Amino acid sequence: MSEKKNVVHVGIDLGTSRSAVSASNGQRHIVDSYVGWPVDMVARKILKRSVLVGREALENRSMLDLHRPLERGLLKEGSEKDQEAVRQLLAHLLALAGCEASARGDVQIRAVVGVPAEALRVNKQQLRTAFSGLVDALLIVTEPFAVAYGIEALLHAMVIDIGAGTTDLCVMKGRYPTEDDQRTLLNAGDWVDEQLGRLIAARYPEASISPYMVREWKERYSFVGESHGTVVVTAPVKGKPTELDITDPIRAACEGLVAPIAETMLDLIARVEPEYQEKVRHNIVLAGGSSAIRGLDVALAAALQEVGGGVVRTVEDPMFAGADGGLAIAMDAPDSDWEKLVA
């Protein structure tokens, strides 16, 4: 056990939109999954940095070659810049957690990272490559499993992890989930953004809106079902700041998530052994950033009525549920297992 004094365990939820890290030294951080490099010497001089990560990158995006290195919860394919961006993002997350490669001395870093439920094996290999040199050992698990482990919902439970790139559903049967226990949907936060942007553009064709504005509005006002008043935002129309009522577009975009998630949820429940289906129906947990959509839990619970009813609840800290679960796994895994998982 004495060796563990020199070990820091880390749980990472590598998200398409935001990434979270929880470490055994008590550090917990969330970072926007953006990396940017100054576009020219002038930008470099103003920013005084060769690379910016997270919110800082997003806020200075006009001066940056901005990259969002994850797509559908996985490392983006195709450009060396995106590969470098994901390394920068990981290094930044680890530095925030006090695990900076250059300053950690003889401290070992053992990381657990979540990937979408149906990530291909090649995606996992790419992730291992990205972590190479940044941590000493790496365990890759599916995101909903990390959440389930963290809240000890390991038996007769379902986790629905709604992120930006993917919605991952997983039935926990007291074993590490197999492919048949899990589903990945591409209807998630980014999909809602797309729908919302399209609906607002259709309603206000002369308004100038950016994906970043749409995302911010969604995060602030998203809901399904009954609205609690009118949602009004401000955006330029022919250069003039104008108030736009987006109540209906935001409801329609968010409600677009309900049907595919409900359908998949019911399908997974139907595949559970009959005697345990009721237990699962009454133990459904929402996690992930997009689980914060107001009324989503109620809408999914309503969908359960057709099969006898059930309970859908949202985890206490949806943004950290995956990272906290990863940390719990990291700390519970014995040294003998970590020694086999060298990064």
Added chain:
Amino acid sequence: MGRIDRTKRRILQQAVQENLATLRGLPPARLAPARRRWRGALLAASPLLVPGVLVIMALVWASTVGDSAAPPEGRTPQSTTQIRNALPEALEPRPGKPPGTPLHSLGVVYPDLTLPHPPTLDPATLALGIRKVVLDPGHGGDDLGTTGPLGLVEKQLTLDIALRTAELLGARGFEVGLTRDADTFLPLNRRAAVANAMGGDVLVSIHVNWIPNRWVRGVETYWLGPTDDPFIKELAAAENRSSGYSLADFRRLLEGIYADVRKEESRRLAEAVQTELYSSLARLNPALQDRGVKTAPFLVLVATEMPAILAEVSCLSNDEEARLLATGKYRRRIAEALAAGIGAYAQQRATGAGSEGSW
């Protein structure tokens, strides 16, 4: 230890095992003694079986590589990586001089593959079993292949399906080699060279289709031959883009191959695989079309020394098939169908020979 702790411990062990499997890549099953017996049989039969290709290749090796480059004892590859590392030098691109023919402007020289047409021969009379299967996951690295409406990428799908197929075949007693087991780019001529160096009995190249009519979904399997179908010509051109061969090389290669003994065996293998693909996948995908067994000049099939086919296992251009391909269940079903098709072909060969089957 409480129940929840025991459950956690068990689950963690399963998670670690899954990670170790990813780290290891493939656990190819081996039947080393049987393989050696089969090797002996193949050597004994080689004067009858192997058309001028292998004989001349062997002569080229002997004359150019000499004793110093002879494979060390026990070089029979034990893993995919080792197989790749064990590639005979004579099949590697070699800077330098004849014997050999320059294949492209970089001065790289390959053994001369221009060969006399072999006599017509029914390989079924030779009673040779199928022991080693080489799987070729299409595309890789910077060559993404086709991409689908859900952001799926062909190179990833083919590798995933190939790894699954390899596991299934390994579990059934076949030796399995992969032309690539990671996201790496390998030109088509190198794929053929790797497959030849592995000593495979058959090669199955795995691809995912893209059809302009997005309503169409289906499976089709190709073996090497000419075609007049404009769609197939276009498809072959797309798949052949990263070949590493020049047009002249291709024409020369084809001269010796269309009459090869492999032609008939490739057709039989293609039929067995296509039958399993369609019958198995149609259960999960009722609108699936059986697009049949066809011939096409895919370059990856040209320079291989074994019966070789290219299977288009799904259509990424169709939204419903893309949705199915995004699920592990459907990819596993594809792998099971490929393994069953290869197994059925191996069984045909074994039954025809009156020897023990390996399936």
